[in-house]
Amino acid sequence: MFNKIWKNKEDESSSPLVYTKEDILQHPIPKHVAIIMDGNGRWAKKRALPRAAGHYEGMQVVRKITRFANELGIKILSLYAFSTENWKRPKSEVEYLMKLPEQFLTTFLPELIEENVNVRVIGNTEQLPEHTRRAVEKAIHETKDNTGLILNFALNYGSRAEITYAMQQIAKEIQNGRLSPEQITEELVSSYLMTKDLTDPDLLIRTSGEIRLSNFMLWQLAYTEFWFTDVLWPDFTEQHLLEAIAAFQKRNRRFGGV
Numbered sequence: 001m002f003n004k005i006w007k008n009k010e011d012e013s014s015s016p017l018v019y020t021k022e023d024i025l026q027h028p029i030p031k032h033v034a035i036i037m038d039g040n041g042r043w044a045k046k047r048a049l050p051r052a053a054g055h056y057e058g059m060q061v062v063r064k065i066t067r068f069a070n071e072l073g074i075k076i077l078s079l080y081a082f083s084t085e086n087w088k089r090p091k092s093e094v095e096y097l098m099k100l101p102e103q104f105l106t107t108f109l110p111e112l113i114e115e116n117v118n119v120r121v122i123g124n125t126e127q128l129p130e131h132t133r134r135a136v137e138k139a140i141h142e143t144k145d146n147t148g149l150i151l152n153f154a155l156n157y158g159s160r161a162e163i164t165y166a167m168q169q170i171a172k173e174i175q176n177g178r179l180s181p182e183q184i185t186e187e188l189v190s191s192y193l194m195t196k197d198l199t200d201p202d203l204l205i206r207t208s209g210e211i212r213l214s215n216f217m218l219w220q221l222a223y224t225e226f227w228f229t230d231v232l233w234p235d236f237t238e239q240h241l242l243e244a245i246a247a248f249q250k251r252n253r254r255f256g257g258v
């Protein structure tokens with residue numbers, strides 16, 4: 001029963017409702033959807049494949065869900081692609097992961113441009129390999145004037161590092177007299193974060209059954225609706241996105257009010 005409250009649990013006993021795009025478009029669509037794309041290694045392990053196969057399959061789902069999110073009229077799609085903690089993985093896996101941005105963009109950037117998608121990245125890109133950083137910077141530049149879906153990749157991103165850096169910057173401004181402590185408001189703090197040009201996520205989706213934030217957008221998720229599912233990211237489909245949005249639409253959102 002508890003699981004039923006916290007997350008969508010796809011198993012033999014549950015017979016999930018089928019939602020259509022038309023159903024979902026009857027009600028307000030979340031402006032900003034954030035996704036922790038988990039379960040790629042487990043997907044591969046279940047098939048006795050190398051972990052890289054799960055990451056590769058997961059990348060195909062990124063393209064599919066990006067296209068569908070744009071179709072639905074979602075304005076911002078934030079995807080947790082690589083966390084500051086992921087450097088602890090085996091060297092070979094990190095090297096493979098650091099090639100995926102380039103592979104994704106080489107294959108899909110023309111389609112993203114065609115679909116008016118605006119590619120953004122949050123995270124410490126200075127620490128990325130040169131080839132990864134170059135590919136990402138090229139995509140950001142080539143899509144900077146696009147006005148459609150903002151596709152925001154969190155790459156070498158960690159929320160605590162982001163907040164700590166913001167505090168350091170604010171402290172320097174106070175030290176040099178450009179800011180006073182009284183001027184530190186929630187809005188000011190938000191303006192020092194990497195997401196300063198984005199509205200906070202309205203809906204957070206996390207796949208693979210884990211129920212935690214893993215150092216993702218800790219400040220920005222203060223009023224976000226969470227939707228957890230046991231589905232592994234490589235198995236995530238448009239229908240799962242529709243289910244998550246339907247759940248979002250059913251909840252009364254009060255932002256702390258009554």
Ligand SMILES: Cc1cc(N2CCCCCC2)n2ncc(-c3ccc(F)cc3)c2n1
Nearest residue numbers: 037055058059081082097100101104136153
């Ligand atoms: C490190 C990494 C891993 C990665 N995975 C595929 C999706 C599942 C999660 C882990 C593996 N994907 N998928 C797309 C990107 C990407 C990142 C930046 C960018 F500008 C364009 C594409 C990516 N980056």
